[in-house]
Amino acid sequence: MTEPRTFTLRDDLKLALELADAADAISRARFTALDLVVTTKPDRTPVTDADQAVERAIRTVLAEQRPGDGILGEEFGTAGSTSRQWIIDPIDGTAGFMRGIPIWATLIALAVDGVPVVGVVSAPALGKRWWASAGAGAWSSDERTPNASPTRLAVSGVDTLAEASISYGSLQQWDQAGHLDEIVSLSRQVWRTRAYGDMWSYMLLAEGHLDMAGEFDLQPYDMAALAPIVQEAGGVFTSIDGKPGPWHGSALATNGLLHDATLAVLNPA
Missing domain, CATH: 3.30.540.10 (Fructose-1,6-Bisphosphatase, subunit A, domain 1)
Incomplete structure (x- = not known):
């Protein structure tokens, strides 16, 4: 056999x-x-x-x-x-x-x-x-x-939110997920916000041009290919509430240095 x-x-x-x-x-x-x-x-x-x-x-x-x-x-x-x-x-x-x-x-x-x-x-x-x-x-x-x-590829070395450039997907997604206040709060703490959209935000992050990308209303096939690229470039890829992998309906990718600080803003106690 x-x-x-x-x-x-x-x-x-x-x-x-x-x-x-x-x-x-x-x-x-x-x-x-x-x-x-x-x-x-x-x-x-x-x-x-x-x-x-x-x-x-x-x-x-x-x-x-x-x-x-x-x-x-x-x-x-x-x-x-x-x-x-x-x-x-x-x-x-x-x-x-x-x-x-x-x-x-x-x-x-x-x-x-x-x-x-x-x-x-x-x-x-x-x-x-x-x-x-x-x-x-x-x-x-x-x-x-x-x-x-x-x-x-290598992610950026930006280590403070005040210097960070982020891409957030769309305000409608954050609003529908009940997190509009949190993304607005984050926007007030970072240097620059943009909504580049879809896979491109995460690839710009992996290239070091962005420091954080995140969005809601996602399926595993929207995220699974992105995660290894972000991680092998030195970044971190979780859900918005910090769970690893592409299985939890949302994505938060950062250069790693900003991950805990971003999670704290998006998940206030």
């Missing part, structure tokens, strides 16, 4: 990057397409034919290359139940994708025993890609410099 093959994180990251290549070929071709098909899901969020096509393509490759692994995808749910689970958001930022805004990406993660250990964020309309695997650092590439070596 043939023994099941074991895969290293290097193997899994290589596959995740190949999945991102396949996803980019589909999503790039559908971005700003005049015949883009948009429908509304039961939760009243939009989905395009590109979202569905990307996830189908990824699932097809995973079925061939990692048949024993589980999958959690935004569009087609959960398949399989093992200690290894691929977590997919085919297009993070669908609303912007529909409107021709380039801040969207395919998010691909591998979680082992519930802990994301591989993450890839591929944003073809921006010409950028970010990736990480546990213990191997976080990296990015830019299509504007195609022959350059990947850049290793």
Whole structure:
């Protein structure tokens, strides 16, 4: 009997990057397409034919290359139940994708025993890609410099809220979550606030350009790929109330130096 093959994180990251290549070929071709098909899901969020096509393509490759692994995808749910689970958001930022805004990406993660250990964020309309695997650092590439070596990412060294630049998602989310007063309080204590949106806030954090990013109303597939990149860049990724991992409906990512201070403001006694 043939023994099941074991895969290293290097193997899994290589596959995740190949999945991102396949996803980019589909999503790039559908971005700003005049015949883009948009429908509304039961939760009243939009989905395009590109979202569905990307996830189908990824699932097809995973079925061939990692048949024993589980999958959690935004569009087609959960398949399989093992200690290894691929977590997919085919297009993070669908609303912007529909409107021709380039801040969207395919998010691909591998979680082992519930802990994301591989993450890839591929944003073809921006010409950028970010990736990480546990213990191997976080990296990015830019299509504007195609022959350059990947850049290793590192979070900022800002260590006081008064000097921090933050991205908060949207005021509506904080208001609906009952935390509007807290984000306003935080905004009064930091240097600069912006709402860059979706995955880009967290990648700017991993690159050292922002010091905190956070938002509510999230699913695991919105966060799983982000966490390894932030953490391998030296940052910390939890929920707004400090729980680790992408399973708690919200995200708070910081450069680490500001995490406790930010949690204290957002979770007053």
